[in-house]
Amino acid sequence: MLNYSLSNLLPDLPAFWPEPSHDELTRFEKIPTEIMDDAASASLYVAHEIAALIRRKQREGKSCLVGLATGNTPVRVYAELVRLHREENLSFSNVITFNLDEYYPMQPDSLQSYRRFMHEHLFQHIDIKPENIHIPDGTLLPETIQSFCKGYDQAINEAGGIDLQILGIGRTGHIGFNEPGSGSASPTRLITLDHLTRTDAASDFYGEDFVPLKAITMGVGTILKSKRILLMAWGENKAAIIRKAVEGPLTDQVPTSWLQQHPNTQIILDRAAAADLTRIKTPWVTGNVIWTDRLIRKAVLWLCNKTGKAILKLTDRDYLDNGMSELITLEGSSNKVNIKVFNDLQHTITGWPGGKPDADDSTRPERALPFPKKVLVFSPHPDDDVISMGGTLARLAQQGHEVHTAYQTSGSIAVFDDDVIRYLDFVDQFSEITGMKDAGNQVTNNMKDLIYNREPGQADAEHVLRLKASIRRGEASAACRYVGIPSDNIHFLDLPFYETGKVVKKPLSELDIERVTTLLRQVRPNQIYAAGDLSDPHGTHRVCLDAVLIAINQIADEPWMKDCRIWLYRGAWQEWDLDQVEMAVPLSPEEVITKRKAIFKHQSQKDRPLFPGHDSREFWQRAEDRNHATAMAYDKLGMAEYQAIEVFVKYQPHS
Secondary structure: OOOOOOOOOOOOOOOOOOOOOHHHHOOOOOOOEEEEOOHHHHHHHHHHHHHHHHHHHHHOOOOEEEEEOOOOOOHHHHHHHHHHHHHHOOOOOOEEEEEOEEEEOOOOOOOOOHHHHHHHHOHHHOOOOHHHEEOOOOOOOHHHHHHHHHHHHHHHHHOOOOOEEEEOOOOOOOEOOEOOOOOOOOOOEEEEOOHHHHHHHHHHHOOHHHOOOEEEEOOHHHHHOOOOEEEEEOOHHHHHHHHHHHHOOOOOOOHHHHHHHOOOEEEEEEOOOOOOOHHHHOHHHOOOOOOOHHHHHHHHHHHHHHHOOOHHHOOHHHHHHOOOHHHHHHHOOHHHHHHHHHHHHHOOEOOOOOOOOOOOOOOOOOOOOOOOOEEEEEEOOOOHHHHHHHHHHHHHHHOOOEEEEEEOOOOHHHOOHHHHHHHHHHHHHHHHHOOOHHHHHHHHHHHHHHHHOOOOOOOOOHHHHHHHHHHHHHHHHHHHHHHOOOHHHEEEOOOOOOOOOOOOOOOOOHHHHHHHHHHHHHHOOOEEEEEOOOOOOOOHHHHHHHHHHHHHHHOOOOHHHHHOEEEEEOOOOOOOOOOOOOEEEEEOHHHHHHHHHHHHOOHHHOOOOOOOOOOOOOHHHHHHHHHHHHHHHHHHOOOOOOOEEEEEEEEOOOO
């Protein structure tokens, strides 16, 4: 079974003593909220509740009405329901489904169609009756939409009402496609999509220009009539909006907040999505806590941010005025707490990410020996390594370590067609120079036809994808050479889960894991670096992290692994909070320029990447701003002033 725990790199669930009442622990939360270790276990929880309801209704001889959502969030829920059908005889013969929404206009066989999504992920794998499937129609004539929407709500009511509605949440706070401004009584209707929603969907459509402007969605009022509602959210990028929805006021600017009025709603989160809830972010204000070293650092850094003071400038009054008097009682004085946290944070800083030879390593994040080390850096896409830890990469190579990079996916779908045309034009010119004009032109013309004849939103032809992958391989190799990594140490894994030619990927398989374990056994590294970024809006980072950590745990008992440290960096989307950081590598101004130039080697991603996410800055700008902000944060806390800092968290395998 593909399974592991991320508990040591996600926000701590605080230990309480004496144990507070549930009301005390969750007193800031206005909707019952369950926090799971990870998205996998949370998805199983939801799937099994759906299955239990279906079976209970079957025993009662009744139909079971389930409201369904689409997107990345419920994919594992549907996978588990399919497994329960195939392996545990869960029948869907009594199930009637109503989907939340559909883009408009949208053909049912389009790659981005929610009708197609539901059939590919669930319906074609189970025994549900076709007539019991209801999904908004993206092909309606404009003049028929209003009557269709009215009929959709009427069909739900006539069928007895939705027994269980599952929801995701968008970064605007939308449920279904009910964008900010949606009222609590709003019915099923045609709605104009928010710009942020369209930006988030851009990768699915191969560019924001191809995302529909509108969608048909169940209304908030329709959703609130459901007998039970389960809302799911995974990843740090959902943490901020979850806090607004769960702890904030009722407002149409956060449509999810209307769920506070529902008598039987439950929010299901992984630990990353729960990170901003009061009981996780500042647990000391909810009741008594056991002050672990990590929680002490978290609390003191929060206090520094709130007061605008460096660590060593905090006073007893600062602690008393902010609900942290227990720390003074525990340690004896604010000064003792301050010195403890200052030393703890200072010891994360090192200019020797591979360990400093012939040095006392008792307070350093990395051990001195062995030296030099074998280092293996996993990069989800062909540029994540230099974007996220380019300075550390160069430092490791300069300090004499044997550095390997492993690119887990080809990144082929993230190359603009125009870049391919540019390379094909070069081939035409090269063919003419070398006297092979006719043969060269025939090949390039065929490739160009495949590009020019592709419809918007359609997947690339296989030959085009291979050429795009080749472009990214060349760029990755150039970046590696620039920071001092030899060609023999560059590995392209092309994990099968990614190679679909579409934004939607296949599930992670044993073949993916095998490719990672094979490389691990080949290199036998003393250090492993991997992307611990769960905020990647496209999900590839999350799956690549799965592949690495599952592989590591499978071989954790092999003797060479006993001498291996695993460090997790973060990608272009978000940085580690300082309370989580265990190694901080400062960069000089010259090293920042080196990192920038390594990123520039990825020319197809320069100026404007195909899938930029919601951040309009280029990746090199994001990296520099983030690294500089981290250095400034250390400086404000009273540490030495640096130009930039790259930070890492240690991962402990679970054998």
